[in-house]
Amino acid sequence: MSKFLSRRRAILGIFSMSAAVCAVLAGGSMISSVSAADPIKIGELNSYGRFAAFTQPYRNGWQLAVDEINAAGGVNGRMLEVISRDDGAKPGDAVRVAEELVSREKVDVLFGTFLSNVGLAVSDYAAQNKALFLAAEPLSDAITMAKGNRYTFRMRPNTYMQTKMLVEQAKTLGVKRWAIVAPNYAYGQSAAENFKRLIKEAIPDAEIVAEQYPALGKIDAGATVSALAQAKPDGVFNVLFGGDLAKFVREGNVRGLFEKRTVLSLLTGEPEWLSLLKDEAPKGWIVTGYPVNQVEGDGHKMFADAYKAKFNDTPRLGSLLGYVMIQSIKAAVEKAGGTDTEKMVDALKGLEFDTPIGMMTMRGDDHQATMGAWIGKIDVKDGKGVMTDWAYADGKDYMFSAEEVMKTRPQ
Amino acid sequence: MSVQLSVQGLCKRFGGVVASDDVSFDLKSEEHLAVIGPNGAGKSTLFKMIGGQLRPDAGQIRFDGHDITKAGPRAVWRSGLGQTFQITATFSSFTVRENVQIALMSLNRQTRNLWAAAHELHRDEAQALIDAVGIGDFAERSCGVLAYGDLKRVELAIALASRPRLLMMDEPTAGMAPAERRALMDLVTKMARREGMGILFTEHDMDIVFGHADRVLVLDQGCIVAQGSPDAVRADAKVQEIYLGTGGMADERV
Amino acid sequence: MDFAFFILQFLNGLASASSLFIAACGLSIIFGVTRIVNFAHGSFYMLGAYFAVTLAPRLMESINPFLGFWGGILAAAMIVGLLGVLMEMLLLRRIYHVPELFQLLATFGVVLIVQDLVVLIWGPEDILGPRAPGLKGAVNILDQRFPEYELFLVAAGPLILGAIWLLFRKTRFGVLVRAATEDREMTDALGINQKLLFTGVLFLGASLAGLAGALQIPKEPANGFMDINMIAEAFVVTVIGGMGSVPGAFLAALLIGELQAFGILLFAKSTLVLAFLAMAVVLILRPQGLLGKPAVNTEHSEFASSIPLRPWPRWLVLAWLGAIVVFACLPFVVDSFTLKLAIEVMVFALFAMSLNLLIGLGGVISFGHAAWFGVGAYAAGLLAVHSHSPMLLALAAAPLAAGVAAALVGAFIARLSGVYLAMLTLAAAQLIYAIAFQWTGLTGGDDGLVGAWPDAWAKSRVVYFYLTLALAGGAVFALRHIAYAPFGYVLRAGRDGPARAEAIGINVAAARWVAFTIAGMAAGLAGGLYTFSKGSIDPTVLSIPTSVDVLAMTLLGGVHTVLGPVFGAAALHLLQDFAMPITDHWRLILGGGIIAMVLAFPEGLVGKLRSWFMPAEETP
Ligand SMILES: Nc1ncnc2c1ncn2[C@@H]1O[C@H](COP(=O)(O)OP(=O)(O)OP(=O)(O)O)[C@@H](O)[C@H]1O
């Protein structure tokens, strides 16, 4: 092969590779030049791959709401169009996806996310770029408190609210010696901090006699249970969920950790986590959750029936959440009279919107919705865990005080 | 003539194998000394202990009056001892000339230089060295594609680059055709005589040994069994016994 | 701490040590014979649990509870063993002779594929299995209740150790395994038997992993995180014990099991750190592990090459200048999101280039390169968020912090080689990950740091694009320049022939250490640029998948090309950007892609291109 020829081919090679990179980049931007037409474009991102157990029912939930609204003629005559993406369960990926949705797909509003760190990163992106973001599942207080911002709102009751609901139950029991077990990451630690603070407020002479923070998904259940039992607590506050919870419950049952002890547990009553335990669901635990088959009210019945008809499955908490997210967006667009971001933000402050479980408000002070949770005891019926003696705790009674919001939230 | 390399009571064991058993000898400056012995006799082990690749269990090595028993290969090289290995070691992703240039960069303490264009450094000097060992035409070839005999020459050029006062070669001509072997050894010995360089080498080709060594040292199972002039060694009964036992003096092996 | 509790906690430690040992010893056996560090071992473990929760309940119903349960466990182990055989025949067989790094990557590709397959087959929800019939209760030990099943596990570890010992002493297969583990050359001499031996070893190793996973089901629901959770610990155990040593793995499992049982009493929040700290300490004191054999110093790195680096002719320089000018014009033609992608491509290009300084030039396999990227990212993020430093200061601190960290770690690592070195880089990265994850007060834990946006003057995407082009582009060409400088030559010389290099006065370990530091700095700069392009930073940038991503980019570009990694980074990052939105099975694609790459063109994109376009070296 002649030198000359090979050189020309090599130039071609370098150029073709660089050109390919540029073309791919430029080609991507062409797609975007389709201008936003009639429909209201909603960007959605969540950890569908990594946390499918929660996010798939959730996707069904928002899908159901979108279909219902569009069938009824849309919002202000405009159809809803949701563009959904996987957020990779990583903040870095999520920020890129959010940006893609906002700047390329030109969505009017963003919602979703599961993990607290992903939610925080997207919320910060929203503040920087003046995009509207409604956090769905992240529970970290920081999203609406220490790191709150004008463009971020949150639907679910945060860890403070849910912990407060549980502590209220403990107050009447007067249990004083407490042990805490929580996964060692932001959510678990924030719940533990809240518990320490709230239990002292509720029962002044309460003390924390043991704390265990196993790494998320890696609990050494035997050693953790005996370490807790060793401290001889009268009550246990549990923040574990998923696989960690199952391990903890089995070891705790066999080793008698829960006998004659009060156990308060976050999220354990949610069907996502409870169904896993089947007949081994820990009887007598006081939990937050969602007794889906027992919730009364026409709104909820209609929602549950429609869900069953469409997906042939009972709704999970995620399904309800997804459904409510879309309803809140619909209400915000209606109140703002359009999809202008600043107008939507103003509309969302103090927005009242209807949901399958009654009216809710998006509080203006801290951008936290008044969605509540069901508090009840766990029992086993027909080989399945269920909630008994439950009551709905309305979120509005458990929120951070206005002064605390003023103090903590950046202005 | 003064003693350049002095080896005293070197011992080395590998598990149960005694590879070097109380080996002592002197090499005078500018002397050409050959070490012979059957496979596994401990020749390479001896060379590696002198070169600093292996630490002896006991004994002492002095080079030019300095104790180098515990010195590593780098220090040994800096003190003026060049070395080629039984299993040729060159830098396969460099050209022939660059292989020598690297040695020259190291000699001139430029190994931490992040800036200069290495390709240009010491180019002429390197070219002269590869010309001298007869592979000047391959200067731009990659060492990775060279024939074994040529690699041996590259390694020789690398070893010569630091202008050592003693050159130590472990089977320098293995893998070459007989005529080529003689030519190469002629070249090396001539160069050594000219520069006043001592040579310590091993070979399985007895023609090479007896044709190029001033003195021969015979190792067997880690022990020195004979040493002296080529003629004296050739006549030694013990040596003949060893070599007959393993197939004769002309044992050739790659 | 009273005595009864002490005993109980000790028993807890023994039970987890047993589980750990059963899970890890297969990894060690497979490594001993095939020299492959099998990341997919965690996948075998997870599959064992999934098969067991599927089979055991059905068998318990159709036969009887006792036989059904144990039959299900054994069947699961056997099935997984067969899957191991399948992997050996389809994949490993083709990669025994490729460099270790490619093997690591290929088995990691299997991990990614299995993760997606498990979700496809068993669904996303965790599955809780039955408890062991007859072992559901607890026994009283010193007035404390201890589960019978845990007691069974305490016994199971030593039993399996004994069984393996018998197998290795009393059977021909076992003797061959031992011989092959002791002497690498021997396996090559086995000829036709070698294939059989390797297949058999994969069956043994995989079925042990499957057994370990299956034995977990009374304690833990089968779930999609079991593989990664287990593999990290199994590595720790294997490496501490000495790779290839089964008794070593047993000792190490005991150490880790007890360390964790008692560690949680002292450091309730730092359990992740403990295991990796133990591993780092052991490796520094005894690089070959407790009972391992020292690594034989190979004559040359597996990454030695025979392709010289030729100085660029003028036309090639011109071609590159042209390409850069075209790239620099991007802001005039594309939208802001595309510019963001371009920025990320540049960041990853620098990241991949820095890794290639180690792999391509130094022949040093780093499996924890995300550590330096992460340290740089965190340094910049901490300065920006906590002390509101100007961006340029934070960007300057990133390479400095990463360089210092890399120099510290490099001081311990540079003298090692091969798998041990790769494992120590992995340990260092995991340790730094654990610190970032658990030092919540400083780093924000897994929430990370939020709000690290560029200063006002660089807020505009276009300005940040040019800033990145200048800094990352400058660093990329500085790294390229180093390849052609004496230091780059020396580094490569140490890769091609360490013994030869030492014999001409080159301090190979010192050169590697300097390379480690420079690579750390460059990766740190990339990390700093990344932070400000994202506005936030969290521990995932330090995690194993990030290290794998950058390795894949480097290898895709081609380790023996100077600027190949730049193209590898661009190709992979853009592919990911386009594929992720349209598929839920990104891991399947990535995993398959990595395997295909290792099998089909290990010389990489640019390497392939070069062999097409450039005349081959003529052989005399
Ligand atoms: N690293 C080592 N570990 C164990 N044994 C070794 C090692 N190196 C050498 N030996 C043993 O020491 C003895 C001497 O080996 P050496 O290589 O020095 O022999 P030699 O005289 O150079 O042989 P040859 O002519 O084959 O090159 C042999 O029995 C060899 O097996």
Ligand SMILES: [Mg+2]
């Ligand atoms: Mg020899």
